[in-house]
Amino acid sequence: MGAVVALDRLLETRRVWRGRQRSEPVAEQPTGHAALDALLPGGGWQLAALNEILLGAPGSGELQLLWPLLARLTQAGERVVLVGAPAIPFAPAWQAAGVMLAQVSLLQVSGAERLWAAEQCLRSGSCGAVLCWPEQVDDRALRRLQVAADSGQTLAFVLRDRRAADNPSPAPLRLLQERQPRQWRVLKCRGGVAPVRSVPVSL
């Protein structure tokens, strides 16, 4: 008893928790939806990181959510890659949303190749954003994507089924589409506590 324990040692062995460190918000990449930006700690998507979007079904509002970003990136000359999209991106609608089609590339792959292809695109650092619809994905695969997004300094999105919300995920930002009423809820976000409020899907 009464032994003097150096604070440094305790910190080193991680027996003392220092509380949440306020991380500086990274460079701005707003979602383009003011209501959503207000909820997110960095004021937008997580840059150079994996953003997870959990949906009820393909075609339930994900494009409305992402189009403003994709339009801004493609107009700035950045490449956007869709890996394993659930259907054909209907060119007239994407064009009407302001997306420069010449900057969009589709990767028609399936199975584990989707993750591999998405990782290659992310790691290369030649894309502005990479959107991936994986068929089967586990914690390890998501971690790989997260590392690839970080090393390539690229915005990564993975779009998955809502049922995955219960499982933990290494993605620094998780956005869940709630069913009734249909709205977006931030499940997890780096650099802040996940807000309680939600924003409507139609935005």
Next chain:
Amino acid sequence: MRWLCILFPQLALDAVLRSRDDPTAPLALLSGPPQRRVLQAVNESARAQGLRSGQSLTQARTLLESFDTVEHDPAQTEYWQQFLASWAYGFSGHVSLDFPRTLLLEVASSLRLFGPWPELEQRLRAELQALGFQHRLVLAPNPLAARVLANVADGLAVDELALPAELQRLPVARSGLPGELIESLQRMGLRRLQQVLELPRDGLAKRFPPQLLAHLDQLQGHHPLALSCYQPPDHFRQRIEFNFDVESNTSLLFPLRRLIGDLATFLAGRDCGVQRFVLQLEHRRQPASEVSVGLLGAERDGERLFELARGRLERLELAAPVQALTLLAEDLPRFVPAAAELFSNRPQQSQNWLQVCERLRARLGDKVVQPLAAVDEHRPERSWLAQERGDAAARPAGPRPGWLLAEPVLLNDLFPRVLAGPERIESGWWDGDDVRRDYYLIETRDGRRAWAFHAAGHPGPFWVHGWFA
């Protein structure tokens, strides 16, 4: 003028050794008629066991029971000298192959480009080392002196002032003169070149054929030596023959890496890139299989080329064991390095999009990366294209969904809630693929919005053609 002599003391042996898995195993090159096989050259470990070049094969077998033998092929040696010339062409525009096992390079201007001699020497040695060729380098004011001094020295660099002293020190036996001349000079008691040079010139002219004086003049740089100039070929072809059957793709990767490394060296020397090359896999009783590697742009980085070729090769199913592998590259366009931004905020290792595409194509197939384009066309299934066509000014009348289904599916909803419509799309009667449909915007029970149609004027079941997302 500064002339560099690169002498390859064991060119034929190195050419064989570099393609072997284990270059340290005892190995001898054989030549001569079948009755009297002679060791042409031996590698280091064979020499350590007592083998010497010039021994007969039977004699060598008594010294060392098991060692590998390879038939000496002068054509191969010739090929490798050409290959090394194509490498050296990257350093000098004037490369000569006039002497056997030797490259002569005029490097006066190269020294201005590649830095002073010690730097250039270091670089040449490092590259030759990586290519797997033993070498001696000598720099001299004239080509013949460089060649002759390489007989006795390595790493020597002499200028006009130091040349006479170096020549005088040279033994007559190593002076590059024909054998009979050397013999008669030595019989006169002349051991060093200095003694020959000190003799009166007209006396020498009387006693010896004129080629002696010509040789001495060229050595000292009094008369220039006419040398032919190497011209690099406009294609690359190299073949590796295996001495066993290769049955798995992975075993082909090691020779492939060699071939592509040599291709990259060739391309760098010739200052061009490669757009397409072919790998030919030869089988015993079947026509050769071919793997074609196509690139979107010219490339010459060995690592990247290997990565692409490897992706293609790994997807190939071998029809039969492979006996030889040939790399053939005929399409060698100008190489333009990819423009990189000076102040890029992306990380150092970043590749450009074309390189990423090539990597994806190599592993997943040529059609995997598709662009997206809009077409000014009323029929939905035709108003987009997986092709580079630029953005057409398509202006649809009604709302259009973000996702279009490749095949319409029947709407699984008995009482659909129609939010908008109908919008009639009627087109294509002229090309036999006419479309007459009424499209509606429908909200499904789970709250999604579908773009669905039924045949124009015939209300029936709805077909979902897309989703508003």
